[in-house]
Amino acid sequence: MSKLDSKIPAGPLKDKWKNHKDHMNLVAPNNRDKIDIIVVGTGLAGGSAAATLAEQGYNVKAFCYQDSPRRAHSIAAQGGINAAKNYQGDGDSTYRLFYDTIKGGDYRAREANVYRLAEVSANIIDQCVSQGVPFGRDYGGQLDNRSFGGVQVKRTFYAKGQTGQQLLLGAYSAMSRQIGKGRIKMYNRHEMMDLVIVDGKARGIIARNLVTGEIERHSAHAVVIASGGYGNVYFLSTNAMGSNVSAAWKIHKKGAYFANPCYVQIHPTCIPVHGTQQSKLTLMSESLRNSGRIWVPKKIEDAVAIREGKLRPENIKEEDRDYYLERRYPAFGNLVPRDVASRAAKERCDAGFGIENNDTKEGVFLDFSTEIIKKGKEAAIEKHIHNPTDQQIYDLGKKWVEEKYGNLFVMYEKITADDPYKTPMKIYPAVHYTMGGVWVDYNLQSTIPGCFVIGEANFSDHGANRLGASALMQGLADGYFVLPYTIADYLSADIRTGEIPTNSGAFDEAEKGIKEKIDFFLNNKGTHSVDYFHKKLGHIMWNKVGMGRTPEGLREAIKEIEEVRNDFWKNVKVPGEGEGMNTELEKAFRVADFLELGQLMAIDALHRNESCGGHFREDHSTPDGEAERDDVNYKYVGAWEYQGPDINTEVLHKEELIYENIEVKTRSYK
Amino acid sequence: MSAKKGLHLTLKIWRQKNNKSKGQFETYKISDVSTDSSFLEMLDILNENLINEGKEPIAFDHDCREGICGMCSLYINGRAHGPDTGITTCQLHMRMFKDGETIVIEPWRSAAFPVIKDLMVDRSAFDRVMAAGGFISVNTSGNTLDANAIPVPKEDADRAMDAAACIGCGACVATCKNGSAMLFVGAKVSQYALLPQGRIEAKRRVLNMVKAMDEEGFGNCSNTGACEVECPKGISLENIARMNREYMAALVDQG
Numbered sequence: 001m002s003k004l005d006s007k008i009p010a011g012p013l014k015d016k017w018k019n020h021k022d023h024m025n026l027v028a029p030n031n032r033d034k035i036d037i038i039v040v041g042t043g044l045a046g047g048s049a050a051a052t053l054a055e056q057g058y059n060v061k062a063f064c065y066q067d068s069p070r071r072a073h074s075i076a077a078q079g080g081i082n083a084a085k086n087y088q089g090d091g092d093s094t095y096r097l098f099y100d101t102i103k104g105g106d107y108r109a110r111e112a113n114v115y116r117l118a119e120v121s122a123n124i125i126d127q128c129v130s131q132g133v134p135f136g137r138d139y140g141g142q143l144d145n146r147s148f149g150g151v152q153v154k155r156t157f158y159a160k161g162q163t164g165q166q167l168l169l170g171a172y173s174a175m176s177r178q179i180g181k182g183r184i185k186m187y188n189r190h191e192m193m194d195l196v197i198v199d200g201k202a203r204g205i206i207a208r209n210l211v212t213g214e215i216e217r218h219s220a221h222a223v224v225i226a227s228g229g230y231g232n233v234y235f236l237s238t239n240a241m242g243s244n245v246s247a248a249w250k251i252h253k254k255g256a257y258f259a260n261p262c263y264v265q266i267h268p269t270c271i272p273v274h275g276t277q278q279s280k281l282t283l284m285s286e287s288l289r290n291s292g293r294i295w296v297p298k299k300i301e302d303a304v305a306i307r308e309g310k311l312r313p314e315n316i317k318e319e320d321r322d323y324y325l326e327r328r329y330p331a332f333g334n335l336v337p338r339d340v341a342s343r344a345a346k347e348r349c350d351a352g353f354g355i356e357n358n359d360t361k362e363g364v365f366l367d368f369s370t371e372i373i374k375k376g377k378e379a380a381i382e383k384h385i386h387n388p389t390d391q392q393i394y395d396l397g398k399k400w401v402e403e404k405y406g407n408l409f410v411m412y413e414k415i416t417a418d419d420p421y422k423t424p425m426k427i428y429p430a431v432h433y434t435m436g437g438v439w440v441d442y443n444l445q446s447t448i449p450g451c452f453v454i455g456e457a458n459f460s461d462h463g464a465n466r467l468g469a470s471a472l473m474q475g476l477a478d479g480y481f482v483l484p485y486t487i488a489d490y491l492s493a494d495i496r497t498g499e500i501p502t503n504s505g506a507f508d509e510a511e512k513g514i515k516e517k518i519d520f521f522l523n524n525k526g527t528h529s530v531d532y533f534h535k536k537l538g539h540i541m542w543n544k545v546g547m548g549r550t551p552e553g554l555r556e557a558i559k560e561i562e563e564v565r566n567d568f569w570k571n572v573k574v575p576g577e578g579e580g581m582n583t584e585l586e587k588a589f590r591v592a593d594f595l596e597l598g599q600l601m602a603i604d605a606l607h608r609n610e611s612c613g614g615h616f617r618e619d620h621s622t623p624d625g626e627a628e629r630d631d632v633n634y635k636y637v638g639a640w641e642y643q644g645p646d647i648n649t650e651v652l653h654k655e656e657l658i659y660e661n662i663e664v665k666t667r668s669y670k
Numbered sequence: 671m672s673a674k675k676g677l678h679l680t681l682k683i684w685r686q687k688n689n690k691s692k693g694q695f696e697t698y699k700i701s702d703v704s705t706d707s708s709f710l711e712m713l714d715i716l717n718e719n720l721i722n723e724g725k726e727p728i729a730f731d732h733d734c735r736e737g738i739c740g741m742c743s744l745y746i747n748g749r750a751h752g753p754d755t756g757i758t759t760c761q762l763h764m765r766m767f768k769d770g771e772t773i774v775i776e777p778w779r780s781a782a783f784p785v786i787k788d789l790m791v792d793r794s795a796f797d798r799v800m801a802a803g804g805f806i807s808v809n810t811s812g813n814t815l816d817a818n819a820i821p822v823p824k825e826d827a828d829r830a831m832d833a834a835a836c837i838g839c840g841a842c843v844a845t846c847k848n849g850s851a852m853l854f855v856g857a858k859v860s861q862y863a864l865l866p867q868g869r870i871e872a873k874r875r876v877l878n879m880v881k882a883m884d885e886e887g888f889g890n891c892s893n894t895g896a897c898e899v900e901c902p903k904g905i906s907l908e909n910i911a912r913m914n915r916e917y918m919a920a921l922v923d924q925g
Contacts, residue, residue, distance in 0.1 A: 070797075076739060277712075580688055
């Protein structure tokens, strides 16, 4: 039935990775400089991979569209990174991290991959600390931990609210060291335009120098795609504006299967949309849910009064507040996983209890008042202040919150002009992380030989959902500790190949295709900007392929996206020239890809007749609104094969997911 | 939240085709800008208008729009990242401006940051300074010590974090009359100098980074403190002092 070979090694789960490493082919140190590797993207996955491969002695060419690798969007991750260190002695272990991740992923991820992720997680922390990443510490000088949604232990390491930034700067510093040594050739402000395949193997890329507009050919023995996720298909998302699917989509069109595109994580704690001029959404770290209580008014008239600005949330009495997560999920409360929290917010807002004064009336409160008082009382005891006044308690509690989350509170205030110490934050779910991506085997190789895909760009480790603090973990695990081994196994056959020439027919053809498209865009005197089409697509995606999906809605979406795409190719207007910086031309290429991917996402969502994780089908839910999974018919990875410009003709391949080590259960956080 | 208002503004924006051509200010009018919009969203609207009029949009750098990637820049009414404090341009909101106001928008102004186009500049000099020593020389092998085997006093870790919070946006350079990069370099030097892991090669690091900084054409620190005032992340001048101490100690040691 399927051409998909996951190449999961035999043997007991806990020994698979070790045994695999012990038996893989190696490239001897003296042969590594005969091998060139291209890495596209320099976030946590690409940056760590480039650094490690260069250290090992390969010639690395790294590409990023930003002006510096340090700007990759991994930088914006706030809350933390998980690792099974059990430093807090609360019973954490490799197995428990593995179990939580598989369960959190709604049993739609591979056991072997996830176990390996949990296994190397502890190495990541050691590595980053040795690189000088300033993680939070306690007064004894040891590392501190916090807990995150979907988890009942404290295993999350953090650097204030800037964990992604510090981890990325760690990887960037490791890259910088290799750039300084000449081991990495860094191509800033370059975009990969196409993959070049020679004799069935990935052998290079066509790139555009975004400053000069020059089309360049770059060859290598292997190509690593680390280009991140595709959340910007929705136009409004928490992704950086430039985050795009293009590299992953280009290889899909060249033969790499695209897996589970419908799995999109909607993050529960974003600042709500404020209006039609908005360009993107901003996340408030999930770690806030450790200290914040989520609620909406119990009475609908209170919600209306709040929206109209006639009532302040502080003035709603405790008994008139509906702490709906604590009510529905007593065991996990405000720390339920992201998909559960997001859907619960949608349910309350759909029922009319939303509190934000915007077009859609969508928003709920994230309230810190209980925590401020609790921590204030604790601090008073610690400081031997007997009979503290309410003001003293508040001040001490506020200080504690400030130390823990201060930068997030400042950021919130700058955006909304509201002081979250005094009045609860307003939050609403938004598109955040994409669990779908290019299908890869255990070695992180796509269905194109020599083309590897790591980090968010692949589909592998998060199943249908992603728990907090696990994306940073996967990015660095793939880049530092997995890919450098598995790619050697592939490259060991290439030590006599010699440099790959760039004057072959395959390069000619790929370059020609790109130049033709550029000519088309610049000469198509259309009527609408690229953003016009992108916003239309985003609107369809959010309404019909968003938090709740129905078969009718998805069928409509497939048709509507196709219409927008046809319109785009007729009526898009791209001003300026091809020579030199042209940001509209860059966007045109990216939106062209989003228009194809968006349709595939809807097709994938329609075929999967079940609810799981980030994919919630309203026609597959229990009477009390919980997701209803179908393990009998859908316990597989759905990987799509490109068949040409008509996306409707893509062919589905299935990789059955086999669970030998854990029992597949209904996820419950009650 | 306050009632939404539409602002009408006059924008004087620096236009420059590329690095080789001369630039000049152009004047644009824009209306109905929501006070809840960010400054970059206001420019998005202007660009949309320009495209619809068949003109070329204004090139400016931006990416995360969450104040953390450091990609956005802009000199707004004579200030790096505009009139608000402690933020990047993407977090500057239009409620900071008045209806009818004229806003002057320029690229970062520094010889070490050549203009690429319009408001976009080349900050790769920062990358080259980093490549000269902005790292700890440890292989990413996964064979390192257990993380808790390197205890770090909380105060040191916190101060290292404060220094490490630098986003490399270049506001410090742009705002300095000498175009000095000492706040940026000082922050990196400090982060590693404060941690036991970074002490081992601290001397080499500071010598190499300062040398690279000078070679890139950044000016010297004049102790004016404008960099600290305009830094979106509140990186303190203490870092420059610490870098100077580290540098002097390394020089003495070098003989």
